[in-house]
Amino acid sequence: MKILVAVKRVVDHNVRIRVRPDGTGVETSGVRMSMNPFCKHAVEAAVQLAEKGDVSEIVVVSIGPKQSNDVILTALAMGAHRGILVETDAALETLTIAKLLAKVVAEEQPDLVLLGKQAVDDDSNHVGQMLAALSNRPQATFASEIVVKGAELEVTREVDYGRETIAVPLPAVVTADLRLNTPRNAALPMVMKARSKPLTVRPAAEFGVDLAPRLTVEKISPPSERVAGKTVASVADFANAIAGEVNEMEAL
Amino acid sequence: MSVLLLADHDNGALSPATARLVAAASELGAVDILVVAENPAPIAAEAAKIAGVHQVITVTAPETAETITNSLENLAQRYRNVTASASSVGKDVIPRLAAKLDIQPVTDIVEILGPNRFTRPIYAGNALETVEDRQATHLLTFRASAFRPAASGNDAPIETLDLSVTSAARFLAAHRTDSDTPDLATAQIVIGGGVSVGSAEGFQLIEKLGKTLGAAVGATRAAVDAGYAPNDWQIGQTGKIIAPDLYIAIGISGALQHLAGIQGAKKIFAINTDPESPLVKIADVALIGDLFEIIPQLIAELERLGIKR
Numbered sequence: 339m340k341i342l343v344a345v346k347r348v349v350d351h352n353v354r355i356r357v358r359p360d361g362t363g364v365e366t367s368g369v370r371m372s373m374n375p376f377c378k379h380a381v382e383a384a385v386q387l388a389e390k391g392d393v394s395e396i397v398v399v400s401i402g403p404k405q406s407n408d409v410i411l412t413a414l415a416m417g418a419h420r421g422i423l424v425e426t427d428a429a430l431e432t433l434t435i436a437k438l439l440a441k442v443v444a445e446e447q448p449d450l451v452l453l454g455k456q457a458v459d460d461d462s463n464h465v466g467q468m469l470a471a472l473s474n475r476p477q478a479t480f481a482s483e484i485v486v487k488g489a490e491l492e493v494t495r496e497v498d499y500g501r502e503t504i505a506v507p508l509p510a511v512v513t514a515d516l517r518l519n520t521p522r523n524a525a526l527p528m529v530m531k532a533r534s535k536p537l538t539v540r541p542a543a544e545f546g547v548d549l550a551p552r553l554t555v556e557k558i559s560p561p562s563e564r565v566a567g568k569t570v571a572s573v574a575d576f577a578n579a580i581a582g583e584v585n586e587m588e589a590l
Numbered sequence: 591m592s593v594l595l596l597a598d599h600d601n602g603a604l605s606p607a608t609a610r611l612v613a614a615a616s617e618l619g620a621v622d623i624l625v626v627a628e629n630p631a632p633i634a635a636e637a638a639k640i641a642g643v644h645q646v647i648t649v650t651a652p653e654t655a656e657t658i659t660n661s662l663e664n665l666a667q668r669y670r671n672v673t674a675s676a677s678s679v680g681k682d683v684i685p686r687l688a689a690k691l692d693i694q695p696v697t698d699i700v701e702i703l704g705p706n707r708f709t710r711p712i713y714a715g716n717a718l719e720t721v722e723d724r725q726a727t728h729l730l731t732f733r734a735s736a737f738r739p740a741a742s743g744n745d746a747p748i749e750t751l752d753l754s755v756t757s758a759a760r761f762l763a764a765h766r767t768d769s770d771t772p773d774l775a776t777a778q779i780v781i782g783g784g785v786s787v788g789s790a791e792g793f794q795l796i797e798k799l800g801k802t803l804g805a806a807v808g809a810t811r812a813a814v815d816a817g818y819a820p821n822d823w824q825i826g827q828t829g830k831i832i833a834p835d836l837y838i839a840i841g842i843s844g845a846l847q848h849l850a851g852i853q854g855a856k857k858i859f860a861i862n863t864d865p866e867s868p869l870v871k872i873a874d875v876a877l878i879g880d881l882f883e884i885i886p887q888l889i890a891e892l893e894r895l896g897i898k899r
Contacts, residue, residue: 349713351846351847352846354716354846355713355716355717357716357717364712364713364717376828431694432685432694432695433688433689433692433693433694433695436689455828456828458713458714458827459712459713460712460719461698461711461712461713461714461827462685462697463681463685463697464685464688464695464697465685466685467655467681467682467683467684467685467686467689468685468686468688468689469689470655470686470689471659471685471686471687471688471689471690472689475758476655476656476757476758476759477655477656477682477686477759478759479655479681479682480678480681480682482821492762494765495678496678496821496822497678497679497822498598498600498677498678498679498775498822498830499600499601499764499766499767499822500764500765500766500767500820500821500822501764501765501821501822502761502762502763502764502765503762503763503765504654504759504760504761504762505759505760505762506758506759506760507758507759510759515828516811516815516828517814517815517821551694552693552694552723552724552725553694553696553721553722553723554721554722554724555719555720555721556707556720556721556722557719557720558712558717558718558719558720559717559718559720560716560717560718561711561715561716561717561718561853564858564872566871566872567858567872567873567874567875567876568874568875568876569865569870569875569876569877569878570875570876570877572877573877573884573887573888573891574891575877576859576861576875576877576884576888576891577888577891577892577895577897578895579859579875580803580836580838580859580892580897581892581895581897583835583836583857583859584779584803584836584897586835587778587779587835587836
């Protein structure tokens with residue numbers, strides 16, 4: 339089985355982001371960047387499948403500026419075999435990303451494409467599903483467990499009512515949720531070794547995909563701030579405060 | 591300017607969030623509801639009662655991403671807006687449909703500013719993005735919790751659409767959390783428990799308080815990861831987004847990812863041992879102390895006051 343994993347470089351999820359006062363976006367210069375956490379779970383899932391056998395190659399792809407090489411190196415250090423950077427400095431919409439990935443899928447012909455379910459910057463949760471449609475594959479999103487059963491996968495998905503298990507024939511697209519696994523921290527020798535693994539850089543323009551956005555972002559604004567409240571001294575005061583709120587609620 | 595809205599349902603019942611989604615979709619035009627289910631009739635009958643629904647369309651099919659997407663695709667050309675809830679189903683199918691129709695979707699909408707202007711949260715709700723969508727057809731998902739529910743009392747006509755939709759993916763099994771607490775995403779009162787609750791038994795205490803108030807019960811990611819609470823109770827960036835009138839956070843320090851899920855709450859109350867925890871800092875009312883001592887007293891006090899929703 340050949341696996342393609344798509345990864346994204348984002349503002350590190352522990353950084354408290356700052357909205358630019360002019361409304362043009364979120365400050366990303368001078369901010370720590372790292373691999374999107376959900377993408378790490380996707381890489382880990384690929385590496386674990388390889389450790390169980392029958393995986394011939396793990397190819398990792400990222401789309402973004404030159405610095406996205408860093409997250410590809412992270413994936414290579416975790417155990418992926420080869421990297422592709424589709425280089426662009428433009429902020430691409432999710433549909434454009436999916437179209438570029440579909441071109442990579444057409445070239446690489448992986449049996450399984452693994453992605454994180456969403457990126458923690460735009461929180462879109464689009465690309466895996468879009469890629470599945472564009473490459474005419476079934477999808478299993480929000481995976482918390484992946485079991486290979488011959489030519490198909492049994493995937494347990496985290497859904498609003500709990501969990502559900504579905505069977506998807508390969509080739510397929512699977513997106514990772516947080517409880518799929520615990521991503522490894524690559525040991526230093528692996529990090530050194532990653533630098534000698536093949537990494538191809540290709541400009542996004544060479545894929546013949548229209549990169550122009552469809553939506554116009556008018557502004558990025560901060561959410562309204564909550565004002566600090568009060569601390570009460572006793573359980574009785576707390577209960578009375580709850581009673582006050584309940585009495586004010588609209589009957590629905 | 592018509593709108594097609596995909597209805598969520600579970601276990602043969604229409605999602606209680608649907609009235610909120612109809613209210614959101616109605617801001618864009620007359621709303622038709624699509625129900626895709628193996629037995630859609632009882633779900634469609636419920637949907638037809640929501641005020642503002644023009645007609646309900648049913649497709650009889652097992653529910654997978656592919657069958658739902660194909661049903662929506664078949665109907666899409668009739669509508670200016672194809673919409674769904676930003677639920678696990680809407681998130682699964684709207685992007686798939688978007689790629690098939692070559693439309694960039696706008697998802698997790700919390701505010702409709704006009705027929706083609708929408709606001710959606712990014713960075714776990716730490717920023718809001720306002721976008722203009724000039725595409726001929728809009729593909730949208732709404733966060734139900736951000737909209738007030740539409741009234742009931744309607745009797746919209748129900749049309750059966752005879753479609754044959756196929757799916758390479760097959761449904762095998764549902765693993766459901768048995769619970770009689772209200773729906774987390776639409777509840778007026780939500781009690782949340784953090785990792786300090788310490789155990790699944792500890793969460794029974796949270797549930798007991800929930801029952802006293804008629805509240806839904808949720809948990810932080812850490813509490814779910816620790817196995818204290820089921821995954822569908824998770825509140826936050828990657829779990830459920832809630833917007834109750836009252837959120838009571840118990841033993842929750844307030845990680846960014848959790849705060850992302852509760853920003854829509856009108857009032858936040860907190861019980862915590864640490865007066866410096868981020869959640870206490872944003873709480874409208876806080877009580878500092880040990881939750882295992884406080885909760886039994888609180889239940890007794892609320893029962894004495896006769897609070898019941």
